[in-house]
Amino acid sequence: MDQSGAVAPFPYKPLYVQVRDQLVRRLIEGQWQPGQVIPSEMELAREVGVSQGTIRKALDAMTAENLLIRRQGRGTFVARPEESRILFQFFRLVPDDGDVTFPSSRILARCSEASGSREAATLGIAEGDEIWRIDRVRSLAETPSLVETIWLPAARFSGFGDLAEIPNNVYGLYSERWGITIARASEKLKAVAATCAEAPHLRCEVGAPLLEITRVALDLEGKPVELRVSRCLTGTIHYRSELG
Amino acid sequence: MDQSGAVAPFPYKPLYVQVRDQLVRRLIEGQWQPGQVIPSEMELAREVGVSQGTIRKALDAMTAENLLIRRQGRGTFVARPEESRILFQFFRLVPDDGDVTFPSSRILARCSEASGSREAATLGIAEGDEIWRIDRVRSLAETPSLVETIWLPAARFSGFGDLAEIPNNVYGLYSERWGITIARASEKLKAVAATCAEAPHLRCEVGAPLLEITRVALDLEGKPVELRVSRCLTGTIHYRSELG
DNA sequence: GAGTGGTCTAGACCACTTG
DNA sequence: AAGTGGTCTAGACCACTCT
Known part of the structure; x- marks a missing residue:
């Protein structure tokens, strides 16, 4: 050396x-x-x-x-992304009573589209480059708790459209199918009002307060891989953050 | 040894x-x-x-x-609690444009009261034990951004009522006045609707979505020292969380 | 018992700060 | 030049796992 x-x-x-x-x-x-x-x-x-x-x-x-x-x-x-320890490294929504549960997912849509300025800027690609988009609803303890949209640069995920199914744990999929390891992520949290697009899925009123989580996930080299926006009903669950 | x-x-x-x-x-x-x-x-x-x-x-x-x-x-x-590095260890609200700024505070009320069940449970004291309560409004870049209530067990903060003034950085105060070091904290985040109690202070509508942060701060021995509930307007600021 | 990671030691040298 | 923390080495022993 x-x-x-x-x-x-x-x-x-x-x-x-x-x-x-x-x-x-x-x-x-x-x-x-x-x-x-x-x-x-x-x-x-x-x-x-x-x-x-x-x-x-x-x-x-x-x-x-x-x-x-x-x-x-x-x-x-x-380390393997499909281990529960790694799963909860990135999933910080837990029931108020403290019992950790695995979420389940229902896919609403999967399509490819041209990237807008925000997706291009955060994913480090050119505006208009092809990206994959997944919309899904996730439930905790049988209760629909969040709707989220995931954007992926098509260039790094070739053959994404051929997938028969999208598993609940997409980070395990990235690893197995494309050899991409999500090493860390940075999230921005805001409180927003539910729109008419998400209210029915969450069975809440339009205008109800939701926790919006915007996540950029990075690979081993620190390059952005995924952009994700989740909107969560925090009635009986909360986002846990440890400081220090 | x-x-x-x-x-x-x-x-x-x-x-x-x-x-x-x-x-x-x-x-x-x-x-x-x-x-x-x-x-x-x-x-x-x-x-x-x-x-x-x-x-x-x-x-x-x-x-x-x-x-x-x-x-x-x-x-x-x-390490000193009044150093900016330590300050931002516990203050995770940052403007969307990324420029970190120091918050300013305006005290609304300071009084002692009997602890309720929640305060007693989280602070490890008996229900009804005397606690201090501070209500304040904090501003970022001249904009009132959050209202918060702090509860402290009176037994560990003798002479709290004699203080002429309460500084913006209370963790520095805990350290200097009572030798108490805040080592770490755990926070629970939810989205809630603004009540008529806080809306005027934040200049927002009643029912507007707010980010509610419930924090329990622990000392060097891991004993709970402070309970704090902050309700934040996240119009142009957000809560930053790093995962991994 | 053999092999792994975890701890502990002792000593050398390097990079940085201060006088 | 002296003193500090930071790195690197080499070797010993301990705790754990598997065969």
Whole structure:
């Protein structure tokens, strides 16, 4: 590994960060599949040519980013989006009584369209580029709780129209079908009034207060992959946020 | 340090966690004040009787918890609640255009009352115990944006009624006046309709959708210190949440 | 018992800040 | 130049899992 920094001396990068970046690149290239074990610390140390301690720091950093899962006595595994732990990393709506439940989904529409200015800006594509759009209603505990629209750049999701069905957990689909891992997301929350488009699906009055969540989901490289707007009835559920 | 675990063998605690707990205890007892430098790694290692690497792991853990701030070449400092970095750790409402601004506050009322069941349950006190209550309106960029009520257990905030003024940043006040550090908080978000009590303050219609944030703030020991309910107009501002 | 990750130690050197 | 935190190494031992 380049530890001297002779080629690019200014942006000094610690060795363990260089190792992390190299390992993330191998993840992106699909060298290790979700759920698989990666080589042990000792093997990686020999292979990369650094000490076990440096490999450990790189693996610990990736574990903190939810890319890996380490189990004492078993090994280091590539995180899988379909695991419940990862699911609730991105699903923050929980019933007021605290019992976590899996949502169910009903697809309303799936179509391709030309991207508007907002979709183009947030997804990093040109205005007018083809995008896929999915509308669906999601229920918690048999109660229709939110309507949401998902936009995906068609260029990264070829063959999307051929899918027979769209599963409830689309991040698992992105991973299995296109090898795209959602690493993190940033959300903006607002309170809005229900329109006549969504009120019937949520069985609420037009004008009822809804929680609007606008999410941009990013892949391992930090590139935007998905834009999603959800409008939620927060009668017996709420959005949970932990600070600190 | 107890590394053998002979006394309580079952809940195995790594040495660096024991060191962390010991250092946190010294923080709680007020041995090191916010903003102060604590001893260097080498000194602490000699003092506690473990290696420098173990001290480092303990200090790194506390840094990750926002209790300490480490600066290469200078030293390790106790985090101060009045620093802007810590302020925005707990203030997640930002203008849509992205420019972060400091809110200003106007106090509406300050009084003591008997705790109801909700306040008692969340603050860990008995129903009917005396609590302080503060009502205020906060503005972002000269626009009244939220009304909020804060409840504090009177037992932990003696002399609260004698304060001439209540500053905008109450967490700095808790720290300076009572030595209470807010370490983390958990928030529940809902969309609600504006009532006639808050509509005039926010210059909005009764029934307008508001973002309601219910926060329980915890101290260094994880004990609840403050209950706060904020109702926000999210016309040109939003609540920012980072996932992953 | 063999292999994995987790902890702990000791020492060297690097990058940054201050006098 | 001296002192701080940050990185890197090498080796030992511990706790856990599987065969």
